[in-house]
Amino acid sequence: MPVIWRGGDVIVVDKPSGMASEPGKGQRDNTMMNALFAEFGNLLQNMGEKRDFGLLHRLDRETSGLLIVALRARAYDALRRQFEERSVVKRYWAIVSGRPPKAQGVIRKPIAEVVDEKKQKKAVISGAGKPSATAYRVLSSRGGASLVECRIGSGRLHQIRVHMAAVGCPVLGDGFYAPPEIKRMAARLALHAHLLAFVEPESGERVVVGSPFPADLRPALVGRRMPVPGEGSGARGTAQGGGSGNQRAEPDVGWSEQNDDESGDPGAA
Template sequence: MSQRTDPPPNTTDPAGSTPEGPFPVIATAEDAGLRLDRFLAGAIGAVSRSRVKALIEGGHVTRDGAPVDNPSEAVRPGARYLVAPPPAAPAVPEAQAIPLTILFEDRHLIVLDKPAGLVVHPAPGNQDGTLVNALLAHAGEELTGIGGERRPGIVHRLDKDTSGVMVVAKTERAHQILSEAFASRDLERSYLALAWGVPAVPRGEVEASVGRHPMDRKRMAVVTRGGKTALTRYQTERAWGTGCSLLRCRLATGRTHQIRVHLSHIGHPLVGDPVYLRRLPAAARAVPQPARDALLAFPRQALHAETLGFQHPVTGETLRFSAPLPPDMAALITLLDGNPE
């Protein structure tokens, strides 16, 4: 059996959170071949398997001092594992006065234009300075409670470095109805993406399942098994020779990184994408200077949630909001047009 090298620091956990740790565990010959997350959860005893899985994927587990990130890998006999949970986040995020661009607000919901660089929800590595912190400061007294807590109801998320329109619920009722609308795709959502190259078909769709990358658990990928069905419809809005294009993308499903994964899959990765653009795109050679250097140096994925339309969860009114391209993406288009400022 596995061996704990010291007793658990705290096995009493009435709040249901992860005990502090760290938890060192040595695997024996009897443990060889077991699935890692199941093995560690059983060895520790005070942490659920799902939580151990999340800790592995989050980079908080090592084997003989080296990080492991695959919860399903086979246990190695004699290996020394260390599970080191990060410090617990505060139960209630702190209200912080962060400027927001509000497009619409009433007592039920807020629609805003999220800037690139703003994380939506506190998490390890981003405990504050998030959209939730900003909303608590902006509308804290008007929040009637979601799940028993006075907090904003995050209905959907945009990646940290994706800009654009978001809706957030102020009440439990609004949160439930909006969440159902997003789950059933009973709304309008369109994105603008600046991509390398130009699709051969100006208007088309990409239908390919998306799941965890088999070799890199921090990335998503088009997969043949174990993924979720995903469908992205695109339309070429503008093209600059064969080097770059502005695509309007509409989601029929809402998978993690869906647009980024699908466009990369068909050979048109997003400009600036730090995760799915792994090498110099061949299309870059077709872009004249100085636009080429600016595109290659762009520090984030060039993706903007331009439009969001939905029915108001209480009044039933049809609402539709749009946000213009942020200045950094607009500047790239100016360069592509041959009009450097």
């Protein structure tokens, strides 16, 4: 399991697509947390179930990218407060069908969880759901698809996926919210959590950690002659701030928006 940054009692992990974040119904082994227990078992076990064994937030099985894990209770509690205060920055790249209605905007639609006929949890847009907001900006569009960058404060179940589908731009490779022809347009779900920014509890230093664009999603852009983030001029570094890991140029965190109706729920995107 690639730990790409460590500072004090905090690590940032780059989870691959196809791996569950933690054990759950139907899968007890071969999860990200299983892999981390092999290396940090004593520390994580001491955190206990009350603190989710250090896991601060989650990603869907098919979503790749960055996750924060605390190794001691004090660090976990401090980071949990940051999530609740919505001060943790989470950025995603998504390749979607078509082009969103605006070059930049915020999708504000309440999300509820339901169980479908196959007894799988699914997200739906519903007035009975929780307030949810996904900010996005279009980075490029070509060949019937767009690369968008999304930012969320909350993490409702499948939030980015259901919000982009709701505006007519489902994520390529999505077997839940996209029709079959769009599911087949990428090798897997074209969603990657590429940037995290937070304050490291021990040092008080702001940390920005970035993950490169996934190789298995690259053909979906190159085949449409769309630029791949981080390639060519302006390639971005992977981490900035105290701790171990590559210390290069800070990824761009200048883009900002207000998601005033969000909570700090740590669910999966």
